[in-house]
Amino acid sequence: MGLPGPGGRFGDYGGRFVPESLVPACIELEEAFHAAWADQGFRAELDGVLRHYGGRPTPVTECLRLSKELGLRVLLKREDLVHAGSHKLNNVVGQALLTRRMGKRRLVAETGAGQHGVATATAAALFGLECTVYMGELDTERQELNVFRMELLGAEVRPVRAGSRTLKDAVNEALRDWVATVDHTHYCLGSVMGPHPFPYMVRELQRVVGDEAVQQCRGILGGADPDVVVACVGGGSNAAGTFSGFVDTEARLVGVEAAGGAAATDGIPGVLHGMRSLLLQDEAGQILEAESISAGLDYPGIGPEHASLAASGRARYEKATDEEVLDAFRLLARTEGILPALEPAHALAWVVREAGRTIPRGSTVLVTLSGRGDKDVAQVRELLAAGRAAR
Numbered sequence: 001m002g003l004p005g006p007g008g009r010f011g012d013y014g015g016r017f018v019p020e021s022l023v024p025a026c027i028e029l030e031e032a033f034h035a036a037w038a039d040q041g042f043r044a045e046l047d048g049v050l051r052h053y054g055g056r057p058t059p060v061t062e063c064l065r066l067s068k069e070l071g072l073r074v075l076l077k078r079e080d081l082v083h084a085g086s087h088k089l090n091n092v093v094g095q096a097l098l099t100r101r102m103g104k105r106r107l108v109a110e111t112g113a114g115q116h117g118v119a120t121a122t123a124a125a126l127f128g129l130e131c132t133v134y135m136g137e138l139d140t141e142r143q144e145l146n147v148f149r150m151e152l153l154g155a156e157v158r159p160v161r162a163g164s165r166t167l168k169d170a171v172n173e174a175l176r177d178w179v180a181t182v183d184h185t186h187y188c189l190g191s192v193m194g195p196h197p198f199p200y201m202v203r204e205l206q207r208v209v210g211d212e213a214v215q216q217c218r219g220i221l222g223g224a225d226p227d228v229v230v231a232c233v234g235g236g237s238n239a240a241g242t243f244s245g246f247v248d249t250e251a252r253l254v255g256v257e258a259a260g261g262a263a264a265t266d267g268i269p270g271v272l273h274g275m276r277s278l279l280l281q282d283e284a285g286q287i288l289e290a291e292s293i294s295a296g297l298d299y300p301g302i303g304p305e306h307a308s309l310a311a312s313g314r315a316r317y318e319k320a321t322d323e324e325v326l327d328a329f330r331l332l333a334r335t336e337g338i339l340p341a342l343e344p345a346h347a348l349a350w351v352v353r354e355a356g357r358t359i360p361r362g363s364t365v366l367v368t369l370s371g372r373g374d375k376d377v378a379q380v381r382e383l384l385a386a387g388r389a390a391r
């Protein structure tokens, strides 16, 4: 997974579909990121923050009891152990350092469930940057606690009352803010989506996950690579970071989406949020709302590089249902003493379903555990209670 083609293209996908007024901002960012990424000093500073503040490198854990249960050899890349509880910190710390390097003092971000908003507010606090987070009004009501977290971290949360009052409207507002404030503001986008250079830049900032994991797996597996590498896909940043470490190996790459928001499988090519990609749309081209138990996967599209990997067949994209996800959540808790976030529980759910089927017995499987499940415990309790009541 190298540089995108001219104009930020990944095959038929990607690009930079933005109003004229945003083109200079995207070009400034592209140039700033290229220069920073080629600068050993910038890389060393980022590595230092991720190590001493973020807790990197994260371990790869071999799951002995789960492996026995499934007839596989299961390894977990433990992004749940990163500060603030998920892989999101890798991206926001990189973008915050870049903001400072560009001489800017303010971050804007979009958030759906609130996780990326909290991550951005965390990085803003760490580096003394101002921070404004756009969040659909409906989401601010559903995720009150995350609004409070962002405020504790010193960010201002602006509810978005346009459209469906959810994530896709928050992205539009954040882009609008950025156009008006670009002289001192950076848009800290949360996944491998949006106009070029974001999909490329965010993948590069997350590639630390895959780069660490491929070496750690070789240590554990006597120099071999896993047979299958699995990650959940919302926009696709933890999967892109993971895949970038393994794309040149023989490993089968699998991204798992929520069945109620599977843009890689059910999407149609279209343009949204500055990129051409696979999007959930109705027959009139209206963007549909993604819906699953995992708010972090409820994005109606997928990053353009994933659309391209799906088209080439180098990666495959699968779905997991809410029920399978709850079962996988409980299975990991009981066999390994780890509560996964509901997002990576999708990746596990697919492994559980396919063990002994499309994943032959005895295979080695690496799953990226993108985040910890503490944030989801109350919801899981309600879902299980509702499930019992229904039975």
Ligand SMILES: *Cc1c(COP(=O)(O)O)cnc(C)c1O
Pocket (backbone or CB within 6 Å): 086, 087, 088, 115, 116, 190, 191, 192, 232, 233, 234, 235, 236, 237, 238, 239, 296, 297, 341, 343, 344, 370, 371, 372
């Ligand atoms: C936000 C989030 C995701 C989804 O985002 P990607 O860009 O697809 O990685 C997945 N897992 C966790 C824990 C998250 O917080």
